Amino acid sequence: MRQYAGFGTAAETNQRYQYLLTQGQTGLSMAFDLPTQIGYDSDDPLALGEVGRVGVAISSLADMERVFEGIPLDQVSTSMTINATAPILLALYLVAAKKQGVPCSKLTGTVQNDILKEYSARGTYIFPPAPSLRLVADIVEFCAKEVPGWNTISVGGYHMREAGCTAAQEIAFTLADGITYVQTCVERGLAVDSFAPRIAFFFNCHSNFFEEVAKFRAARRLWAHILREKFGAKNERSMMLRFHTQTAGSTLTAQQPANNIVRTTLEALAAVLGGTQSLHTNGQDEASVIPAEESALLALRTQQIIAHESGVTAEPDPLGGSYYVESLTDRLEQEAREHLYKIDNLGGMLKAIESGYVRQEIYRAASEHQQAVEAREKIIVGVNDYVSDQPLKVKTQPMDPRLEPRRRRELAALRRKRDAGKVKQCLATLEKAANSSDNLMPVIVDCVRSNVTLGEICRVLRSVFGEHRPSHSV
């Protein structure tokens, strides 16, 4: 049970975490605001209006320390939903832990560190795909040595599914991203069994119950084949597809929001029957707002009821052997193989992404879904059938207008107080390392320890790597 949370300031996020821990939650999950995700400090002009909006704003070591104040980092595991700036957020976490007296070897957690799907769906990329892949591998290599309890990549299909792709495409695109990461690390000289066991996956659980159960089963089977046959893995743990699941935000409706409790319960059940290792259940209000505390709690309770009362967790693959589920599993595996084959023919996933192929596939499927809904070939309760006149309650998180000015003051004070000479030196070392093929993680750890900010690190990396400019056509 791992619920995604984090908003506003470090102090507010700290408070929510303390609350969730007292409610029996077993791991923390961190959401970051968009500036943090795409490499801008809270005081950057481009961050205007976005600070603390969809997650917590982290620009410096002080921010990270504040988030985990009073939370001993050797006693929780933390999952960070962070991609382009993952090396920096991980470095901040490691240094914050060290300042609590917790060594890297005792830390457990995850960084999403799955940049490829950002080009296909979620959009929080900074650099072009090739240097981004290098940063992904830098984390994998560094953690294999220094932070053995860390899950270094969470290869996600969630966002591509939210963007509209089908179940079979979700399997194929996710595994294709996974293949690219494994390939990159192998090419760097890492033995596949030294890092593959620390790669985890992140799937969506959509509304078609049995298809979703079958999807997880098919994905597991395919990944094991790929690791054994394509990469020669010997360790069984390398072949295991461990995954986190989140129920599908895109199936929630702003209309009749209480219906979303039912949708989420069914989706959560499918994820559990499909063998998920951990789960996030969405709040009923999430089609239109960041969940209120009571809906976040109800979402957690939904999981607790499934886990402790329903009895469905007694067996890891309870639907195995069912004629219907087995045939669906075979069908999805076959369809996913066909998509993978197409990607191979395009020259691999990196090429498929760069050419815009993956985006086209995803958004074509999204458009077909919309047409089916408008033609009422697909029924969405409360939206195109069984509608009521209840007015929609759409709310965005009210933002404290004092937040951004306060963040600007805090950062200005930080920049005044810190050792400017050291900062300059750190950034020069970073630039040199970025231009070489050295692992950037140790250099970034040095930077954040000397209070260099996230935005400053990214500015240097942008100047060396350039920025990704997608083609806009669909």
Place this chain on the structure above:
Amino acid sequence: MKSKRPFKVLIAKVGLDGHERGALVVAMGLREAGLEVAYTGIRSTPEQIVASAIHENVDAIGLSSLSGGHMAQFKRVMEVLKQEKVKGVLVFAGGIIPDEDVKKLQKLGIKAVFGPGSSIASILAFLKKRLK
């Protein structure tokens, strides 16, 4: 002959938010219905959006926002349109936009706001009526 030319719409994503399913599904749906559609891509600034609108000579601009930054960002688009003396372009919006903001946006000159669950058909009907 001018009336024979299909309406041209610019679908635009402003701010840092990367959720573009809504924007793209609307763009594809309107194109399917016979309109000409251009799309700005994510992370467009208000200045870039207005420049595209001028360059593409569009009849309407559809602004999409899901991260909550719409008030500041859409307002800025309207300001830049005024600065650049763009006239006769219909502006509408979609995404996660609270009721109390809808009225404010209408005061800024945004003619309609399409919330979650809106159909392409309803957007199309709106455009056809307004662009006659």
